[in-house]
Amino acid sequence: MRLAEFIETSSEPILIEWVAFAKSCGPAAKLMDEAALRDHASEMLRAIVIDLRSPQSSLEQSEKAKGNADSRPADPDTAAEVHGAARAWSGFTIGEMVSEYRALRSSVVRLWVKSCGTLTGADLDDVVRFNEAIDQSIAESITRYSTDLDHSKEMFLAVLGHDLRTPLGAVLMSSQFMLDTGELIEPNLTLTKRIAHSARRMNEMADDLLDFTRSQLGSGVPIVRARIDITRTLRHAVDEVEAAFPGRTFEMRATGDSEGVWDGARMSQVFVNLLSNAAQHGAAGSPIGVQLLGEDEEIVVIVHNFGAVIPPSALFGIFSPFKRLTPGAPVSHDASNLGLGLFIADRIVKAHSGIIDVTSSFEEGTSFIVRLPRDSKAPPAPLRATSRTDRRARQRAED
Structure with missing residues (x-):
């Protein structure tokens, strides 16, 4: 039985092992039900089957081995990309997500060999193609995971920088008002000056955070000429x-x-x-x-x-x-x-x-x-x- 046919007919035992392993992947997995643990594993298996059955030239195989698989910007998200986004959102570490693929690779090959008994030359070709497909899925998941995580961090910094400005503004205006009255005596005068100075420095830091996140999120540092x-x-x-x-x-x-x-x-x-x-x-x-x-x-x-x-x-x-x-x-x-x-x-x-x-x-x-x-x-x-x-x-x- 060729590997593509085996994956197609034995997807459920493979998915059961996937879920069993995913449950062991750190604290985040313990809070997830079976549907969340399965995530897009079934769709990823179907994509692998399609890949195994698709003709592939030596050049295409070489390009895939280098991570240059055929992927156009207009294409919808792949199952592996969506899986990477879901694992980032669920709290999986990138190491835990990659370990899922290692376990999937091991499960598929082990169950297939157990079913077939011996492998032929054509089967070895399937193993090579299968490993290439798994590696491509890993690359897609890692890229999406990293992109979404970076975006989340940048959004957090943007919200933090923005929300800090209101309480800082209140501190700065109040301390400046107290200084402008001219009625403060020592040590209150020195302490109020320190408060005003520190509030200005914190306000500048909040401005820096906002400028940083604007530049990272694509809008760039705003300029008024x-x-x-x-x-x-x-x-x-x-x-x-x-x-x-x-x-x-x-x-x-x-x-x-x-x-x-x-x-x-x-x-x-x-x-x-x-x-x-x-x-x-x-x-x-x-x-x-x-x-x-x-x-x-x-x-x-x-x-x-x-x-x-x-x-x-x-x-x-x-x-x-x-x-x-x-x-x-x-x-x-x-x-x-x-x-x-x-x-x-x-x-x-x-x-x-x-x-x-x-x-x-x-x-x-x-x-x-x-x-x-x-x-x-x-x-x-x-x-x-x-x-x-x-x-x-x-x-x-x-x-």
Whole structure:
């Protein structure tokens, strides 16, 4: 009996063993009934039978072995893809899901050999085709599982960042109102200032979470373009970081035409991030250089500092999310950030059709270089609902 016929006629014993194994797959399985444990196993077996009976050239077999099976974007979800999504939703780990396929492979071959007694050369071909089909199903399930899980995490971060803003807004407004009265005395004055400062930092972190999830979920970092003089934006950013790091010296120099069409508040966000990084990681007592060059078609901004060199291994992927410039370094006074600053800066610059790069060596120091075309050809993003912090930054950038 060929393997396709055996699977077709013996699907129930195979499914019984599938359910028995699935029940042993961790805590999530213990909360599921038999129908949920079976999930799409029956449909996956039917797909394997169809695959075994379909003619396959040597080239097609080679492509499948490489994971390049014929799959078109317009096709509906396969049974294996739906199974991966269901297991992710049910709480199975990816290892537990893959182990189901290992058990299925073992059950089918064992029951088939037991039924047939001996295998012929044609049967060995069936085993090869069967293993290819199982591997393809595993690949489809893992891809869907990972995609859905990542999407769920990103949605969680988006909801968290959004919902944090309301209570933080209340804390920030209340503490600022108490400070504005001018009636607080020590130690209440110092404590209230700390509350206001911490609330602002948390609000910035919530903004970073929202920007991160927007970029990951496909909508991108929202940009609102207007004609501005970016020298003013950069100077405001230097003033802001100078106030936050009173012990650091910034030397700014701007030459050439610095007008163009950009989102001033967003570019201020980029500059503050780069300047803060330089202040945190630069050598004490060494000035931080800030240079703006207005060229014919673009402007170039360079933030330079001497200090600890960024190792080559860290330069690769430095603009990835949750990445820190100096992994394992002592926690600084501003280390409450999420490691999203450079990632968001990169996304903002790219949304302006620009480029951000970094070089670092002991001799030359560390330089972050931002290149922005004067008039971005990228289509404007939809308008966003701005927070109080965003509005304040936008007003500073346009002054």
